[in-house]
Each structure stands twice: as C-alpha cells, then as structure tokens.
Amino acid sequence: MTPPGKPDTAPPPAARPDLTRRDLLRQGGLAAAGAVVLAGGLELVSRRPSGRAAVATAPGQPARVYTGPYDTREPVSALADITGYNNYYEFGLDKSDPARTAGMLKTRPWTVQIGGLVRKPQTVDIDTLQSWFPLEDRLYRMRCVEGWSLVIPWMGFPLAALLRRIEPTSGAKYVRFVSLADPKQMPGVRDPVLEWPYQEGLRLDEAMNPLALLAVGLDGKVLPNQNGAPLRLVVPWKYGFKNIKAITHIELVAERPKTTWSTATPDEYGFYANVNPAVDHPRWSQATERRIGDLGRRATLPFNGYGEQVSGLYTGLDLRRNF
Ligand code: MTE
Numbered sequence: 001m002t003p004p005g006k007p008d009t010a011p012p013p014a015a016r017p018d019l020t021r022r023d024l025l026r027q028g029g030l031a032a033a034g035a036v037v038l039a040g041g042l043e044l045v046s047r048r049p050s051g052r053a054a055v056a057t058a059p060g061q062p063a064r065v066y067t068g069p070y071d072t073r074e075p076v077s078a079l080a081d082i083t084g085y086n087n088y089y090e091f092g093l094d095k096s097d098p099a100r101t102a103g104m105l106k107t108r109p110w111t112v113q114i115g116g117l118v119r120k121p122q123t124v125d126i127d128t129l130q131s132w133f134p135l136e137d138r139l140y141r142m143r144c145v146e147g148w149s150l151v152i153p154w155m156g157f158p159l160a161a162l163l164r165r166i167e168p169t170s171g172a173k174y175v176r177f178v179s180l181a182d183p184k185q186m187p188g189v190r191d192p193v194l195e196w197p198y199q200e201g202l203r204l205d206e207a208m209n210p211l212a213l214l215a216v217g218l219d220g221k222v223l224p225n226q227n228g229a230p231l232r233l234v235v236p237w238k239y240g241f242k243n244i245k246a247i248t249h250i251e252l253v254a255e256r257p258k259t260t261w262s263t264a265t266p267d268e269y270g271f272y273a274n275v276n277p278a279v280d281h282p283r284w285s286q287a288t289e290r291r292i293g294d295l296g297r298r299a300t301l302p303f304n305g306y307g308e309q310v311s312g313l314y315t316g317l318d319l320r321r322n323f
Contacts, residue, residue, distance in 0.1 A: 133157035155217030
C-alpha cells in the first residue's frame, strides 16, 4: 500500500521478540478458548478438520503440520517474517513498525459488537466468542497487493459459523467489519494518512465461503498484536488489505459498505480485491510476486490459487470492472 508520499519499502524483516509465556497469560481468559500450557508456551487447542492431532516441532520452527483439506502444501514462511514484516498503519507505515510498537495494544478485555440485519445480535467478549467454536488450523497463502506473499499458519474459526449463529435476516447482503481506532494506543491513528477506523467488507456469500476465517491464533499460539490480535479476518483469495485486523464490529448490512482503501484511492483498490494477475494495479504489474524469504519472483495465480473453491462466487461478474 503506498499512500501519497510514502514509497513502498522492503527492508529485511526484523525479528519479532517472541511473546513470553507471561505476556500470553497476561492476556488472560484463554482457558475458555481451549488454551493449554505446553512446554513451548501457551498453546491454543485446535480441532483439525481431518481430526488429526497437530504435531509439535523444534522451538523457532512452525510448530505444527498442516494436512487439512484447506491447507496449502507449500512450506510455511519463517515466523520471523510473518511477525516482523507487516502492514498495519495504525502502528506506522514501515513494515517493521508494527512488530516494534503494536505490543502496546491492550487486547484483553476486548468486546466485539455483532449486529445489523441479524436475528441474534451480540455484544460479546473475545474469549467467549472464540469459545463458541472449535478452533481450526489453516495454512494459507497471503498475497499483498504490493507484490509480495507469505504462507501463514493461522488458527481460528470459520466466519460462516459465526454468521450462522447470529442468523442474518433476508435483507442482509454484505458483512461490514470495523477495526479499533484508539489514538491513545495506536500512534498511527493520529496521522490522517487513511480515514480511521479501518473498515472492510465482503458480500454475504463470500463471507459464507468455508475459506473465510476469523483468526485468533498463529502457529497454535495467541495471535501476535502485529498480525491483528485479538481478532482478524483472513480471506486468502483476496489481496491482503481485505484481511482487517483488531476487529471491534461485525455488521450485516443491505448495501455495499464503504471500505478503507477503495475510499482512499478508488482507481487503485476495488471492493472485491480478488487476487488477479490479469488486472494490473495502475502503478505496477500483478503478474508476479516475491515470496518473502525466496530469491526471485513467481507467477501470481488467479484467486491466489483458490479458484476451485471461490471462482463460482463470481460467475457472470466482469472481474476487470469489479476489481
Ligand atoms: N488492518 C488494519 N486494521 N490496518 C491495516 O493497516 N493492513 C492490511 C491488512 N489489515 C491493515 C489491516 C494490509 S495492507 C495487509 S497486506 C495485511 O493486513 C497484512 O497482514 P500481516 O501484517 O499479518 O501480514
């Protein structure tokens, strides 16, 4: 993302100091979410769709194996890259800023307001919310519109499971998401580089796709703040900016909601933002990407390689106009 006057930077990713066990415990309330203390720190317990147990490996390495139906078989990116090379403008514009400064965000207690056109609106504490659903591991590719990508071991629950629980009414056509925007905790919010709070949206049928995840963990541990704790959207067939972090509101609405980047620069960032190597960004090609940690570039795949699961959502839609 390149706001006016801010060139894209690609510094070597800074290593994130690992969260200590005390940091994790301080976040509290995790027992309700199925957390358990293991040798390597506080872990979240997942139910793998395949029913297989996750396998622990050496410290510093991704701790699990990913063999579920939604998991890519590509190698997991280095955790230092996933947690040290971030876009999170509430905490600064450089890729290394969030790892240095997002630790100041207090993610417990945290309330999520879920409402709009639903039969069962909820205002719910994050630990209660995540205790409603079995947590699942998902190894997904993430492709940023800037032309880089990562393979990230998320843990979370399907957005569809939450939507079914709150029962959208027939008038609900879109889901709107809003991030926290607290200038006391988020220094970037004092900078009008974007319109705050950060907002995103999906069509309801996109939100119901089984790939759409609400993440609360990474590599079996509590989600680091720089990756969007305590609750973050993951839609792997779309460009990274759709993956809104630090969610405080989820609202079912009738009209297409306003979204942050397509409001800031509508000719550069669309509402759909499906990964599409055939439609270039006005200032750069989308044909290839740099997988962080690899040399060279690789071809970008339509829908980021998830076409089989999602292309049916867009039948009859002109994906050049609806970019
Ligand atoms: N969510 C909020 N609230 N603020 C942001 O600046 N950046 C987006 C997205 N979610 C952003 C956000 C962008 S541009 C990307 S590429 C991804 O988060 C990056 O996610 P990651 O840092 O976990 O890799």
